[in-house]
Every structure is written in C-alpha cells, then in structure tokens.
Amino acid sequence: MVPNVLTIAGTDPSGGAGVQADLKAFSAHGAYGMSVITALVAQTTTGVAEVHEVPPEFITAQLVTLLDDVRVDSVKIGMLANAEVIRAVVEVLDRYAPPHVVLDPVMVAKSGDRLLAPEAVGALRDELLPRVDLITPNLPEAADLLGEPELADVDGMPAQAERLAGLGAKQVLLKGGHLSGESSVDLLYGDGIAEFLTSERVVTTNDHGTGCTLSAAIAALRPQRPDWLTAVRESKDYLTEALRASERLDVGHGHGPVHHFHHWW
Ligand SMILES: Nc1ncnc2c1ncn2[C@@H]1O[C@H](COP(=O)(O)OP(=O)(O)O)[C@@H](O)[C@H]1O
Numbered sequence: 217m218v219p220n221v222l223t224i225a226g227t228d229p230s231g232g233a234g235v236q237a238d239l240k241a242f243s244a245h246g247a248y249g250m251s252v253i254t255a256l257v258a259q260t261t262t263g264v265a266e267v268h269e270v271p272p273e274f275i276t277a278q279l280v281t282l283l284d285d286v287r288v289d290s291v292k293i294g295m296l297a298n299a300e301v302i303r304a305v306v307e308v309l310d311r312y313a314p315p316h317v318v319l320d321p322v323m324v325a326k327s328g329d330r331l332l333a334p335e336a337v338g339a340l341r342d343e344l345l346p347r348v349d350l351i352t353p354n355l356p357e358a359a360d361l362l363g364e365p366e367l368a369d370v371d372g373m374p375a376q377a378e379r380l381a382g383l384g385a386k387q388v389l390l391k392g393g394h395l396s397g398e399s400s401v402d403l404l405y406g407d408g409i410a411e412f413l414t415s416e417r418v419v420t421t422n423d424h425g426t427g428c429t430l431s432a433a434i435a436a437l438r439p440q441r442p443d444w445l446t447a448v449r450e451s452k453d454y455l456t457e458a459l460r461a462s463e464r465l466d467v468g469h470g471h472g473p474v475h476h477f478h479h480w481w
C-alpha cells in the first residue's frame with residue numbers, strides 16, 4: 217500500500233528545504249505526497265529574504281478541505297511561523313487525530329534567520345509537542361524548547377532527550393548534526409528505548425534542508441515499517457547517502473550553494 221503522507225510546512229523556492237524538499241523525500245520513499253502551506257518564504261540556501269505568513273484560518277481551510285476528503289497515513293509538520301498557526305494545527309490534530317505525526321520544530325534556518333516567532337516557542341512546547349508522536353529537534357532547537365544552553369557534546373544527549381520527553385513528546389529524535397567530529401550522532405529516545413544512531417560526518421557545505429529531508433523521510437517510511445527505530449535508521453542512512461552524493465555532483469561553475477544535495481534526485 218502506498219501511504220498518503222501530508223506535510224504542513226513553509227516553502228523554499230530553491231527546493232532544498234520546506235514543502236518542496238518534503239514532497240521529494242516522500243516520493244523517494246514510496247509515498248504519495250500532499251501538502252498544506254503555512255508560509256510563503258523568499259529564500260535560498262544562503263538565507264531568508266522575506267516571509268509572507270498565511271492567515272491561520274486559511275491554514276485551517278486547507279487542512280479541513282483535505283482531511284474531509286483524503287485518508288492520511290502520516291504527517292510531517294515543519295515551519296509554523298507563529299502561535300496562531302500552531303493553534304490552528306493543534307485544533308485540526310485534535311479533530312482528525314491522524315496517525316504518525318512527526319514534528320520537526322523548525323525555529324531558525326541554518327542561515328540564522330528565524331522561521332518561528334520567538335514568542336511562539338512556548339505554544340509549540342506546551343500545546344503542540346504533547347500531541348505529536350515524534351519530535352526531531354536539532355541541538356539549538358532542543359536548547360530553546362528547554363530554556364537551557366546548547367549541548368556541546370554527545371554525552372549530554374540522553375539526559376536532554378529525557379527532559380524533552382518530560383515535556384510530553386512520546387518519542388524524541390535528538391539530532392547531533394550541529395556538533396563536530398568524524399561522526400554525526402543522533403539519539404532516538406522514548407517507549408523504553410534510548411538508541412544512538414551514528415553515521416560518518418560527510419564533509420560538505422551542501423547541508424541546507426538536512427533536517428527537513430530526514431523528518432519527511434521518517435514520516436513517509438513510518439506507515440511502511442514496524443516501528444520508529446526502523447524508519448529512523450533507514451531515513452538516516454538515506455540522508456547520509458544523499459549528502460555523499462552531493463559531493464560527487466558536477467554542477468559546473470557559477471552555481472552557488474543552491475545546487476545542494478537535493479539536486480541529485
Ligand atoms: N555533515 C553531515 N554528515 C552526515 N550527517 C549529517 C551531517 N550534518 C547533519 N547530519 C545529519 O542530518 C540530520 C539533520 O541534523 P541537523 O543538521 O542537526 O538538523 P537540522 O537540519 O534540523 O539543523 C541528522 O540525522 C544529522 O545527524
């Protein structure tokens with residue numbers, strides 16, 4: 217069965233992150249992709265120029281129209297922009313209770329530009345986080361959600377994942393991509409397991425959208441796999457290979473970092 221997978225996220229015209237990247241990752245993992253837009257973003261891998269927020273009632277309209285008509289087998293939530301959008305999504309989750317909801321708590325792009333209003337972090341933590349099945353914070357996002365300093369090494373990850381679970385997340389994938397060293401280590405925590413997933417750290421600058429692609433692949437695979445650990449393990453392997461492939465790309469001269477690892481799809 218080909219799962220119907222929904223992404224609720226912002227746009228990225230360069231195709232490397234956001235809704236555009238999610239739909240590519242869904243297709244690459246045998247899923248039928250659908251999408252609701254939370255914000256129109258003028259950006260490339262080098263930064264965010266402008267954000268046009270979609271009115272929350274129109275996000276509700278997009279979601280209700282779709283969910284009244286189509287079966288949804290899993291959901292990936294990315295950029296939400298502000299607290300009103302978060303509340304609109306929460307109401308729909310309570311009303312339709314879709315299975316396998318993955319929340320990628322997008323707050324700041326790699327370029328340093330904010331994608332979630334600072335005053336909305338509380339709503340994401342207190343109102344949305346307890347309603348999702350898996351949250352996939354990177355280390356800056358985990359620190360923001362807990363109001364604590366960013367971790368500087370892998371050793372602190374199990375305790376921090378436990379604190380995130382304490383906020384109500386059923387499963388936590390704490391991502392260690394922002395650390396350095398020859399491995400890129402993540403921790404899957406929840407349902408009685410605390411499992412480190414380690415890959416080679418690929419030397420690349422083409423890492424725009426890594427988090428989006430990972431969480432989208434997980435959402436696509438979860439309905440096709442027996443458990444989260446299997447879906448997460450396979451998604452991480454896929455992402456690592458995508459990063460390696462981006463280094464073999466012959467994009468010629470004059471291309472900026474926009475030609476990042478999605479290009480090889
Ligand atoms: N250079 C890299 N080589 C291999 N894996 C990486 C690299 N950078 C990040 N990752 C992996 O990509 C995923 C996204 O991690 P991270 O970059 O921390 O999240 P985000 O993109 O949300 O900031 C994680 O699985 C992480 O381990």
Ligand SMILES: Cc1ncc(COP(=O)(O)O)c(N)n1
Binds near residue numbers: 225228235424427
């Ligand atoms: C719409 C949207 N969603 C998510 C990200 C995060 O991607 P990254 O952390 O690689 O900048 C982004 N840049 N744009």
